Amino acid sequence: MDGQRNEDTVRPPLRLALLGCGSVGSQVVRLLREQADDLTARVGAPIELVGVAVRRPELQRDADVPAHLLTTDAAGLVSRGDIDLVVEVIGGIEPSRSLILTALENGASVVTANKALLAEDGSTLFAAAEKAGRDLYYEAAVAGAIPILRPLRESLAGDKVRRVLGIVNGTTNFILDKMDTSGAGFTEALEEAQDLGYAEADPTADVEGYDAAAKAAILASLAFHTRVTAADVYREGISDVTASDVASAREMDSVVKLLAICELTDGPDGPSVSARVHPAMIPRSHPLASVREAYNAVFVESEAAGQLMFYGPGAGGAPTASAVLGDLVTVARNRLMDVRGAGESAYAQCEVLPMGSTETRYHVAIDVDDKAGVLAQVAHTFADHGVSIKTVRQEGRGVDAQLVVVSHRAADADLAATVEALRTMPNVHDVSSIMRVEGDGE
Amino acid sequence: MDGQRNEDTVRPPLRLALLGCGSVGSQVVRLLREQADDLTARVGAPIELVGVAVRRPELQRDADVPAHLLTTDAAGLVSRGDIDLVVEVIGGIEPSRSLILTALENGASVVTANKALLAEDGSTLFAAAEKAGRDLYYEAAVAGAIPILRPLRESLAGDKVRRVLGIVNGTTNFILDKMDTSGAGFTEALEEAQDLGYAEADPTADVEGYDAAAKAAILASLAFHTRVTAADVYREGISDVTASDVASAREMDSVVKLLAICELTDGPDGPSVSARVHPAMIPRSHPLASVREAYNAVFVESEAAGQLMFYGPGAGGAPTASAVLGDLVTVARNRLMDVRGAGESAYAQCEVLPMGSTETRYHVAIDVDDKAGVLAQVAHTFADHGVSIKTVRQEGRGVDAQLVVVSHRAADADLAATVEALRTMPNVHDVSSIMRVEGDGE
Numbered sequence: 001m002d003g004q005r006n007e008d009t010v011r012p013p014l015r016l017a018l019l020g021c022g023s024v025g026s027q028v029v030r031l032l033r034e035q036a037d038d039l040t041a042r043v044g045a046p047i048e049l050v051g052v053a054v055r056r057p058e059l060q061r062d063a064d065v066p067a068h069l070l071t072t073d074a075a076g077l078v079s080r081g082d083i084d085l086v087v088e089v090i091g092g093i094e095p096s097r098s099l100i101l102t103a104l105e106n107g108a109s110v111v112t113a114n115k116a117l118l119a120e121d122g123s124t125l126f127a128a129a130e131k132a133g134r135d136l137y138y139e140a141a142v143a144g145a146i147p148i149l150r151p152l153r154e155s156l157a158g159d160k161v162r163r164v165l166g167i168v169n170g171t172t173n174f175i176l177d178k179m180d181t182s183g184a185g186f187t188e189a190l191e192e193a194q195d196l197g198y199a200e201a202d203p204t205a206d207v208e209g210y211d212a213a214a215k216a217a218i219l220a221s222l223a224f225h226t227r228v229t230a231a232d233v234y235r236e237g238i239s240d241v242t243a244s245d246v247a248s249a250r251e252m253d254s255v256v257k258l259l260a261i262c263e264l265t266d267g268p269d270g271p272s273v274s275a276r277v278h279p280a281m282i283p284r285s286h287p288l289a290s291v292r293e294a295y296n297a298v299f300v301e302s303e304a305a306g307q308l309m310f311y312g313p314g315a316g317g318a319p320t321a322s323a324v325l326g327d328l329v330t331v332a333r334n335r336l337m338d339v340r341g342a343g344e345s346a347y348a349q350c351e352v353l354p355m356g357s358t359e360t361r362y363h364v365a366i367d368v369d370d371k372a373g374v375l376a377q378v379a380h381t382f383a384d385h386g387v388s389i390k391t392v393r394q395e396g397r398g399v400d401a402q403l404v405v406v407s408h409r410a411a412d413a414d415l416a417a418t419v420e421a422l423r424t425m426p427n428v429h430d431v432s433s434i435m436r437v438e439g440d441g442e
Numbered sequence: 443m444d445g446q447r448n449e450d451t452v453r454p455p456l457r458l459a460l461l462g463c464g465s466v467g468s469q470v471v472r473l474l475r476e477q478a479d480d481l482t483a484r485v486g487a488p489i490e491l492v493g494v495a496v497r498r499p500e501l502q503r504d505a506d507v508p509a510h511l512l513t514t515d516a517a518g519l520v521s522r523g524d525i526d527l528v529v530e531v532i533g534g535i536e537p538s539r540s541l542i543l544t545a546l547e548n549g550a551s552v553v554t555a556n557k558a559l560l561a562e563d564g565s566t567l568f569a570a571a572e573k574a575g576r577d578l579y580y581e582a583a584v585a586g587a588i589p590i591l592r593p594l595r596e597s598l599a600g601d602k603v604r605r606v607l608g609i610v611n612g613t614t615n616f617i618l619d620k621m622d623t624s625g626a627g628f629t630e631a632l633e634e635a636q637d638l639g640y641a642e643a644d645p646t647a648d649v650e651g652y653d654a655a656a657k658a659a660i661l662a663s664l665a666f667h668t669r670v671t672a673a674d675v676y677r678e679g680i681s682d683v684t685a686s687d688v689a690s691a692r693e694m695d696s697v698v699k700l701l702a703i704c705e706l707t708d709g710p711d712g713p714s715v716s717a718r719v720h721p722a723m724i725p726r727s728h729p730l731a732s733v734r735e736a737y738n739a740v741f742v743e744s745e746a747a748g749q750l751m752f753y754g755p756g757a758g759g760a761p762t763a764s765a766v767l768g769d770l771v772t773v774a775r776n777r778l779m780d781v782r783g784a785g786e787s788a789y790a791q792c793e794v795l796p797m798g799s800t801e802t803r804y805h806v807a808i809d810v811d812d813k814a815g816v817l818a819q820v821a822h823t824f825a826d827h828g829v830s831i832k833t834v835r836q837e838g839r840g841v842d843a844q845l846v847v848v849s850h851r852a853a854d855a856d857l858a859a860t861v862e863a864l865r866t867m868p869n870v871h872d873v874s875s876i877m878r879v880e881g882d883g884e
Contacts, residue, residue, distance in 0.1 A: 031600060035602060041667070041790075042787065147592075147593035147750070150589075155765065157771035158768045225483070290732055302764065304469065304473055304587070305587035305760070306755045308587065310750075311729060313747070319746060321600075322744065326596060326600045326601065339779050342484075
């Protein structure tokens with residue numbers, strides 16, 4: 001990045017500080033250099049990289065970062081007062097939060113890819129951006145390179161979004177896809193994902209749904225103009241999904257996916273929203289079912305637009321850097337015009353429903369004695385909890401049989417209570433598979 | 443729309459004129475009413491509909507348009523001087539062009555869904571918007587409700603788009619899908635599309651690719667920051683696609699789609715671009731292959747983000763109105779802040795390649811005598827034209843045989859010349875199927 005190269009342009013360069021220079025940051029540096037002329041034309045002024053905060057300056061990096069730009073003093077960099085733009089790709093809560101707040105206070109506009117921070121404490125950041133009159137953009141925080149936040153916030157601003165179903169974690173999608181195509185169990189598929197670099201050595205954040213839950217909070221906040229935090233998101237991971245669950249799904253011509261689900265529900269006291277992450281069976285004919293390997297996709301149902309899907313790579317240095325730079329061009333243009341883009345919009349302030357009150361549907365496999373009257377007992381148990389049955393299929397003969405029940409929509413708490421009651425019934429040996437069902441239009 | 447309802451908001455209403463009140467316009471009116479409170483919150487001021495220009499005010503409409511707002515004097519409406527925002531959903535070149543130009547001259551920002559006008563004479567409109575310092579937005583012009591123009595223009599602004607493959611015409615996708623699933627011929631599938639309302643009585647604009655070509659021009663212009671008009675787009679429709687072409691595709695585990703293809707090609711004299719619309723075989727494993735019925739999708743390959751796909755309904759009153767209102771919220775916010783969004787960007791001014799110089803690949807079925815040496819003759823003919831063969835498959839035995847050849851990439855003119863030469867070869871009876879091949883990564 002050589003500011004001198006652009007001395008013939010009218011506008012002085014915008015000064016950019018980069019916080020973090022790992023896989024995403026290195027790609028940001030590369031793209032800033034390779035696309036410098038295009039970026040200048042699109043922004044209306046050159047972007048000049050004036051500092052890169054890293055923890056270990058001696059580290060070999062993918063990108064060729066001029067040594068004189070490297071600093072370990074991130075706080076000093078964002079508070080020096082001559083920075084127009086800050087890109088934060090460190091991740092995690094601290095020091096990222098303090099650095100972003102300091103950057104905003106010092107008059108910089110900020111682009112971040114930090115989903116965990118936004119989902120935990122977005123409102124502090126949004127308030128600081130509002131107060132400073134600066135932009136805080138974060139397209140890269142959800143689904144990597146896939147443009148989804150901007151479409152939700154801007155393209156669908158004249159529509160009413162009713163539901164978002166997202167495959168927003170590539171690691172778990174890779175594992176579940178592998179289980180579906182090879183019949184492997186969870187552990188085996190996880191090991192393959194680790195061998196291929198799709199899963200980390202400690203895969204907890206991905207496998208237990210924490211990463212997806214943070215993204216669900218961000219998606220729900222934008223889709224419903226309501227503040228939803230990670231703590232509001234019900235979360236179940238995929239470590240309990242068995243090869244037999246996947247086989248059950250296959251028998252229903254369905255596939256198991258870890259979904260981030262955000263819904264708007266109309267009620268007598270006005271609309272409420274819910275956000276949850278859990279494995280679910282979806283029909284193979286659903287557009288999300290064809291999202292293979294580590295790809296991500298977000299399926300949006302809105303009142304006027306109908307069904308939309310956004311598909312692409314959900315992670316990786318270059319794709320994430322593409323999303324960061326798209327935001328950077330927008331906030332840089334805004335800086336030149338001295339305006340802000342659309343900030344946080346939480347005007348709707350809908351109630352956020354707890355999981356128990358959220359309507360879901362269950363697929364339950366029940367191992368029972370093959371006796372007359374057992375089906376009637378099971379059906380009674382569902383009815384006693386106010387849960388209506390959509391289909392029952394009996395499998396096996398002789399001493400043991402299996403009943404596979406798919407319910408209609410009911411409050412999740414009632415469905416869970418039904419399962420608990422089934423477990424203690426005479427003639428029921430086990431409830432061997434429980435999974436929610438989504439995406440079949442019921 | 444009652445401006446009085448919003449008297450407690452700080453900002454005075456923005457005044458909107460609607461030009462055209464057919465299937466899209468009626469839905470715009472409905473959404474403006476039903477979402478009034480949300481729109482006010484998202485824009486920061488109410489939007490007040492102050493006039494609706496129609497040709498026949500006496501017509502019964504889907505939406506409940508107050509009679510006193512209707513006028514047949516569209517030119518008078520856009521020039522009265524107190525209009526902040528204009529939505530044009532009349533379509534066609536005139537009077538739409540004159541009305542949009544008058545609206546801009548009179549200080550209004552404009553949202554249009556008019557693909558034909560933008561593809562034919564976008565530069566006149568963009569220049570007028572620039573001169574007036576107003577916005578001209580047109581997300582609804584391509585692929586209905588699918589947010590694709592905004593992602594191309596903004597989300598990917600820090601990336602380099604290399605290729606856009608779009609299924610951007612629902613009618614032709616419905617027909618080709620029907621031919622694929624039922625084995626029907628073109629005429630039969632077209633009749634079914636007409637019966638179901640997916641094709642018009644005169645289907646020329648859809649079936650012959652004119653509609654898709656207009657959209658290709660718009661997509662290429664945005665993707666490559668270069669002015670591309672409808673006249674620059676090579677165009678072939680689907681009326682010559684036969685049941686046997688579709689069967690040939692099936693044998694290759696492929697499917698025939700009408701694609702709008704926009705490409706950036708690096709050459710010794712810098713990058714050049716191309717835009718074309720024609721039927722092509724794509725592998726069934728390609729994400730576009732699963733786009734069924736009248737749905738649209740746009741597949742984007744960019745340098746950093748990789749492969750992205752945007753999917754949804756490509757037409758219809760409500761979906762198109764959703765895209766119009768998304769734009770309306772943005773241009774209304776810009777009006778309040780007295781700024782413009784990103785205007786036309788044609789800084790790259792790449793050369794637009796003619797079709798003959800554009801690299802494509804052919805799938806050719808050649809009916810030949812089953813004699814020794816015929817394959818060698820055919821191979822020679824390809825080689826003489828500088829075209830390299832990727833695969834040859836021989837089918838049939840006895841007197842007649844069929845050679846199915848798939849080429850490597852070559853200039854389309856060389857491929858076309860190869861086919862012409864094949865037709866006049868001894869031992870060749872007919873070149874019975876010619877179709878370009880896309881999307882298999884070659």
